[in-house]
Amino acid sequence: MAGLNDYTTLNRHFQDYANLVLGVLLFLSPWALGYANTEMAARTAWIGGIVIAILALAAIVNFAEWEEWLTLLMGAAVLVSPYLLGFSDVRNAVAAHNVIGLLVVLASGWELWTVHHRHTPSMR
Structure with missing residues (x-):
């Protein structure tokens, strides 16, 4: 039977699991969106996905705040990469990078916020 500590651990790491899936x-x-033949877009997705997934796995195994900051920065880099790396004309790649990059930034930001704003029950 799952105890309260099991739920709290799973709940605490929800954003890390989300980032793992997003990576x-x-x-x-x-391959799924058909831009594997666009070299820069595909390589950016492959490298970005691997880095995000590895950082998420590291945070799941042993949480450290710096991992969340790196994941947030990686999400931001993925978000702006189509415009900085010159594949903003590849619509499917832009959509994938923008949506996934934004979701990674939001998930990491949410976890960082919860780390610094934990609710502590008041004694009455």
């Missing part, structure tokens, strides 16, 4: 989705997106 895998980003890695698979060149």
